[in-house]
Amino acid sequence: MGVIPFSFRNFGSLLLFIVSTNNLNGSIPEEIFQLPSLSMFLNLSQNSFTGKLPVSIGSLANVSVIEISRNHLSGEIPDSIQNCKSMQRLLLNGNALSGGIPKSLSQLKGLQYLDLSSNDLSGAIPVQVGLLDDLQLLNLSFNNLEGKVPNSGVFLEFNRIDLEGNDRVCGGPRVLMLPVCHSHVHSKRILALKLAIALASLATIFILLSCACSKNLLGSGSFGSVFRGVLGDGTAVATKVIDLQRHGAATSFAAECEALRGINFKNEDFKALVYEYMVNGNLEQWLYPDSNHGRGDKPAFGLLSRLNIAINVACALE
Structure with missing residues (x-):
């Protein structure tokens, strides 16, 4: 001792x-x-x-x-x-x-x-x-x-x-007999990168929508509206703005994208999806040319074309 x-x-x-x-x-x-x-x-x-x-x-x-x-x-x-x-x-x-x-x-x-x-x-x-x-x-x-x-x-x-x-x-x-090593990137770095991309995209959307909302309206659907926009590099985009006041809008949005991003615009919440812009209008115009937002002319394809499309979709689902 x-x-x-x-x-x-x-x-x-x-x-x-x-x-x-x-x-x-x-x-x-x-x-x-x-x-x-x-x-x-x-x-x-x-x-x-x-x-x-x-x-x-x-x-x-x-x-x-x-x-x-x-x-x-x-x-x-x-x-x-x-x-x-x-x-x-x-x-x-x-x-x-x-x-x-x-x-x-x-x-x-x-x-x-x-x-x-x-x-x-x-x-x-x-x-x-x-x-x-x-x-x-x-x-x-x-x-x-x-x-x-x-x-x-x-x-x-x-x-x-x-x-x-x-x-x-x-x-x-x-x-x-040890576990296999996996490379890990720190979660904070991933979050920061995603946040930076989201903020940059949403900032661009904010500017575009603020300047010319009504003028570039392409059409409206069940859960929101689609606008035409142009990014800083000249790329044309179609921006879908979800109306959260409509029942089922949030569910529809979640089904279309994996990550949700929200911002405050004029004190009202909204969510948006950005797609590559296509000049041929929207699906509603082609299916229903006589509707309020239609082209006013005949459908681009007839009954046989529509039937073939339905068959192809059914095969894909099967």
Whole structure:
């Protein structure tokens, strides 16, 4: 019980330091990492140490095994750990370490066993770590890692890698049987793009309709009116304006387009559809030339033509 006394710094001839399973608490004294002769083992596992992993861990250039698992350490793994050039086994599992897996671990060329499981590590898995030539076992299970798993090195052998408990990792070699990665565009960017397009279109419609509504009226239907308009680049368009005061108008509009866009025009709500302009009038004029909005001449096609059209539509529906 208790803490590690600072007097340990006076033991200049220690080759190994093992105090595991002793219920020691408090922070890890930096003096331990500065013992000049420590060259074999440092084992502080299964205690109750708190605080961060000291940056001075990088001073253990000659230690082959560092085990500080099953404590209550927090914070990130310091990049200074890359200075532990003789390290073969690093066990930091069972803590509350956060941040990403440091790429600096790839500098430990003799590393054979790396266990970072059961922490709060996040971010992507560095490709460089899996390419260590001597690495025999990599345990990254039960963290918050995400993204594509590297498809090389130790990741090619499922019995040497453990990624269990990381629900947001994907891809990697088939032997790992992970979900396929999908490219995602941030939803806010999609929304912003759609909104920008909608606003630009509606602004154009607003200007056109404000300037010449009655003059460019092409016809009226059950749920609204159709106007002729010209865009800024000279493109002629037909604009269908839905009258929301008519019963069933909203349902009709929803059936004609996938995305609804609404604006306020003269304090009255309306919705509009923009089509490529066609000079031959509307369907009502061709079917009923004697109607109020008709052309006043004979139908463009007779009974036989209409019958063929009906047959074609019926076949399409079937």
